[in-house]
Amino acid sequence: MNRLFKPYLQAGGTYKGGKTLAELGTDRKIYKLSSNEHPVGPSPKAVAAVRKAADNFHFYPDRNGxxxxxALAxxxxxxxxAGQFFTGNSGSEILDFIIRGFLGEDLxxxxxxxxxxxxxxxxxxxxxxxxxxxxxxxxxxxDVKGILNAITDKTRVIFLTSPNNPTGTYIPRADLEALLDQVPKHLVVVLDEVYYRFADAPDYVTAMEYVKKGHQIIAVNSFSKTYGLAALRIGYGYSTPEIAAYLLKYNRPFLLNQLSIEAGIAALSDEDFVQETVAMVRSERTKIYAALDDLGVTYWQSQGNFILIKPVMDPSKFVPAMLEEGIMVRAVGNFGAPGCVRVTIGTPEANAAYLKALRKVLSIPA
Ligand SMILES: Cc1ncc(COP(=O)(O)O)c(C=O)c1O
Structure with a gap:
């Protein structure tokens, strides 16, 4: 074995995300419902801010975020x-900071x-x-009890997601509090809430009130979903003063490019756009449930902008068959949901096309 390489990195996996339309390389009309993207497009205020920022490409960006x-505060x-927020190039990078900050060999x-x-x-x-x-x-x-039983002296991070990708389910207040009240001090709870704006369950909670109470919890968030800025890669987290200060060590000079900074600030003020987005997703979500009930397709109720289904057909056949019909969806066996497929909620037009294709691919009579 060559000692140059860290064996665990060499053996590690590489991310295989959904393809972009450009990667798909087709001129056909495709409804892309595979990556939980915004159904319509980016926040108009963010786009205007990016256009304006383009005139200043010759300057370095703000030194820090x-x-x-x-703007987040x-x-x-x-x-x-403000000091309890930290920003990065996407929610994924925020996760990377947390993992680099708290995990390592033997942890x-x-x-x-x-x-x-x-x-x-x-x-x-x-x-x-x-x-x-x-x-x-x-x-x-x-499984709160199961998590508590799995904790050892070496545990440093518990990853929770609410609403969860790919199931769309959420962690009710009672379950989160039961866990937070019992976890030891040598670990942090990460609550990934990148889909939080789509949630409407009465007992849905974000990390904010627990951060304020001083629990060792870190929220992970993103501008990719509700603001429609996935291509710009902007994310943020927030936590207690101590944890935020620790993770801000990774705030290297010029971490965010100026487009991201300006787009992020502008998007935060685009509340009307978010309200419209959320209203569309929630009303479409209900309509899709009714159609799936009608078609007899197994699904789980979702608090996100996507719905997990379990078609009777194996995903390895189902996904290409749907693509043939112009609908791009995502098999999520590699997320730990074998036999299941995650479908993003799109515009009314896209959802109607999805349901039509579903009926055809699964040969369900009209
Ligand atoms: C649960 C969850 N967390 C984090 C992310 C990362 O989002 P991004 O890296 O686009 O900010 C995603 C993206 O799909 C997600 O589903």
């Missing part, structure tokens, strides 16, 4: 100060599959051991 941190109505993380694959992969890249405490069948509830 301070203006975006301040304003957005959250100063429930916590452990806990994930709850089906889960976003990045937690496992990035933790592996740092040499950490990842333990899976699966969500409980049939409705993907958090």
């Amino acid at each position: 301070a203006r975006l941190q301040t 304003d957005f959250y109505q100063h429930q916590i100060p 452990e993380a806990i994930i709850c599959n089906p889960a976003f694959g990045i937690y496992n992969m990035f933790s592996g890249w740092q040499g950490a051991t990842v333990k899976d405490v699966p969500l409980l069948a049939p409705d993907f509830r958090l």
